[in-house]
Amino acid sequence: MLGMTRKRRYLPITFSVAGKGVGVVGNGTAALAKLGLLTGTEARVTLYSPKPGFDLAAATSGIDRVGRYPDARDLAETALLFLATENEAEDERLAGLARVLGVAVNVVDRPHLSDFAMPAIVDRGAITVAIASDGSAPVLAQRVRALIDALLPATLANLGDLARAIRSTVLERLPGSVARRRFWWRVFDGTAGAAALSGDLDRASALALRDLDAATERPPGKVFVITAPEAADLLTLRAQRLMLCTDAIVHDRGLSAGILAIARRDARRFPAGDSVGTLLIRLARSGQHVVRLAAGSTAGEVEALHLAGIDYEIVPHVAAEPLATSSSLAA
Secondary structure, X not given: OOOOOOOOOOOOOOOOOOOOEEXXXXXXXXXXXXXXXXXXXXXXEEEEOOOOOHHHHHOOOOEEEEOOOOOHHHHOOEEEEEEEOOOHHHHHHHHHHHHHOOOEEEEOOOHHHOOOOOOEEEEEOOEEEEEOOOOOOHHHHHHHHHHHHHHOOHHHHHHHHHHHHHHHXXXXXXXXXXXXXXXXXXXXXOHHHXXXXXXXXXXXXXXXXXXXXXXXXXXXXXXXXXEOOOOHHHXXXXXXXXXXHOOEEEEOOOOOHHHHHHOOOOOEEEEOOOOHHHHHHHHHHOXXXXXXXXXXXXXXXXXXXXXXXXXXXXXXXXOOOOOOOEOOOXX
């Protein structure tokens, strides 16, 4: 049935190929496409091609060549193998040989023979976005890739360069994942991130280090109160962003699973109970940012937060609603 939830065949991961042997087998454009992808990595790439086409024969940069299909000795030190022979019987034979040797295999256009699927990729330097379709809808994945590619700025890689430049300093000065995550959100969304995107990496680093000085002080906690809509696509971008960077979520039971799925996987989740106000106060006083997702009125909880001196913000869930009210202007 269309739309029915099912278990995934593939687990989306990123795999280090630095220094590892990766083989490409084939003679035509499909093999050439895989080479184009791999030559931008730190893998040791070998092309096995008994009758390479003209374009494939001209592709010489950073690869080893073998003028035949691989045998067991060739695959002994291979981590990944891409098969593009365009002959199903040959693909099946080579896939079986590789699998016996513990080599993971991807066979172009034959997901039933593959151990892993290659996603459509949006490349922004240190940031890579991969769109996978379980191998069943590669053209749809390419279309989603085009949409995402249009949304991401071409200079997004500068943010990765900024993070790389100050990462060791951040690790040294900010103990704890919560403080570091909050710091990085502030950097990427603030003036330091804007400077990096504009190409001024020196100014971006100086601004980020200034933010780091402020982050070393214990940050106050805060509660963001969101009236949950019926469906996830009614959440505002601000509400989604808060759910992505929150430390904890206190939610009413029975909310849409799609809404809760937006939040960070490692954010702690607490079903709301009779003492929800007390729970919100305790979490905020421990320095956490908390999202309160409520299906109904939160007037009593907001009053408890106010009386306890806890910073809070009421975030509307649809753009047509009035602007959020807040106990402070600071987010």
